Amino acid sequence: MSDKVAILGAGLVGSAWAIVFARAGRNVSLFDGEAAQCEQALTRVAENMRELVGFGLIDDAEAALARISIAGSLAEALEGADYAQESVFERADVKTEFYKEIDKVAPADLVIGSSSSGIPASVFTEGLTCAPRCLIAHPINPPYVIPLVEVVPTPWTGDAAVQTCWDFMLEVGMEPVRLTREVDGFIANRLQAALLWEAFRLLEAGIATAEDIDKTISEGLGRRWTFIGPFQTIDLNAPGGLEDYAARLGAGFFEFVKQGEPAEPWSDAVIAKAHGEMRDKLPLKDQPARQAWRDKRLMALAKHFQEVGE
Ligand SMILES: NC(=O)c1ccc[n+]([C@@H]2O[C@H](COP(=O)([O-])OP(=O)(O)OC[C@H]3O[C@@H](n4cnc5c(N)ncnc54)[C@H](O)[C@@H]3O)[C@@H](O)[C@H]2O)c1
Numbered sequence: 001m002s003d004k005v006a007i008l009g010a011g012l013v014g015s016a017w018a019i020v021f022a023r024a025g026r027n028v029s030l031f032d033g034e035a036a037q038c039e040q041a042l043t044r045v046a047e048n049m050r051e052l053v054g055f056g057l058i059d060d061a062e063a064a065l066a067r068i069s070i071a072g073s074l075a076e077a078l079e080g081a082d083y084a085q086e087s088v089f090e091r092a093d094v095k096t097e098f099y100k101e102i103d104k105v106a107p108a109d110l111v112i113g114s115s116s117s118g119i120p121a122s123v124f125t126e127g128l129t130c131a132p133r134c135l136i137a138h139p140i141n142p143p144y145v146i147p148l149v150e151v152v153p154t155p156w157t158g159d160a161a162v163q164t165c166w167d168f169m170l171e172v173g174m175e176p177v178r179l180t181r182e183v184d185g186f187i188a189n190r191l192q193a194a195l196l197w198e199a200f201r202l203l204e205a206g207i208a209t210a211e212d213i214d215k216t217i218s219e220g221l222g223r224r225w226t227f228i229g230p231f232q233t234i235d236l237n238a239p240g241g242l243e244d245y246a247a248r249l250g251a252g253f254f255e256f257v258k259q260g261e262p263a264e265p266w267s268d269a270v271i272a273k274a275h276g277e278m279r280d281k282l283p284l285k286d287q288p289a290r291q292a293w294r295d296k297r298l299m300a301l302a303k304h305f306q307e308v309g310e
Pocket residue numbers: 008009010011012013014031032033034037086087088089090091094098115116117118138139140141
């Protein structure tokens with residue numbers, strides 16, 4: 001592979017990807033439809049890199065920053081690149097039009113991963129010359145401290161492109177997971193949706209406050225989930241492993257899961273209730289500071305994982 005990677009769409013996620021790639025020694029070319037976004041991205045990248053330095057999560061921030069440049073056009077960004085990470089707006093019409101533009105100028109062997117949070121790549125790549133080299137590479141923001149990336153091929157993505165994306169993600173320090181085929185929401189947002197649905201249901205029924213439901217994750221289940229998933233969790237919680245857990249608790253779980261059916265959209269009332277509780281504790285004006293606090297906690301956690309390994 002060449003050393004050059006293109007970032008297409010330099011907003012929140014595109015600029016975070018730039019850190020991942022530049023930190024791993026790649027030359028990163030930024031392109032955005034709004035030129036000012038690239039300048040802002042560089043400012044954000046420099047700030048975030050300074051914080052990463054503080055946590056020992058980047059070796060040479062200055063050198064990494066110097067590897068990131070702004071391209072004057074889409075063609076310039078893609079020239080000589082063999083991987084591009086698309087991170088434009090999460091809108092099917094925008095991505096469809098943008099991929100048509102990419103198709104006109106993409107090098108013949110370019111693999112293009114989309115950061116799309118839920119729109120499958122088949123929606124915006126059908127019929128394009130580059131289609132066999134397009135797939136989803138969905139991160140959890142910010143990818144420079146959260147390693148997961150969901151790799152999701154379309155029905156027409158070639159195995160070689162999946163492999164290239166997979167290998168590249170490993171090379172730059174990400175942890176890819178592969179879906180065999182497209183499904184709305186992929187894995188991460190489907191799991192998140194299931195948990196959110198139950199959280200809203202409990203709140204709406206007046207079983208607990210939003211604060212206590214949040215705490216059940218942050219002070220409880222989430223502590224294990226930072227390093228093992230739901231299957232490993234139950235496998236470790238019965239002497240005979242997962243089967244034993246299912247025999248002991250499966251029927252009981254099924255009873256209360258059934259009670260929740262069928263799923264309803266979140267009601268305006270429960271959204272207002274949860275929002276009100278959030279705002280009592282956190283005025284919206286403090287949100288940027290709270291986001292910065294969250295990102296610092298994530299950096300501390302990333303450092304912890306770097307130190308202890310698996
Ligand atoms: N924000 C998140 O937490 C998050 C997490 C994972 C994945 N994603 C996905 O990443 C993608 C980008 O999200 P974001 O939060 O960075 O959005 P954003 O609004 O911060 O950035 C999008 C950027 O794309 C540019 N853009 C839009 N249309 C364009 C076009 N036609 N040509 C060139 N540039 C164009 C915009 O100018 C903007 O800078 C979306 O698909 C989103 O679902 C977001």
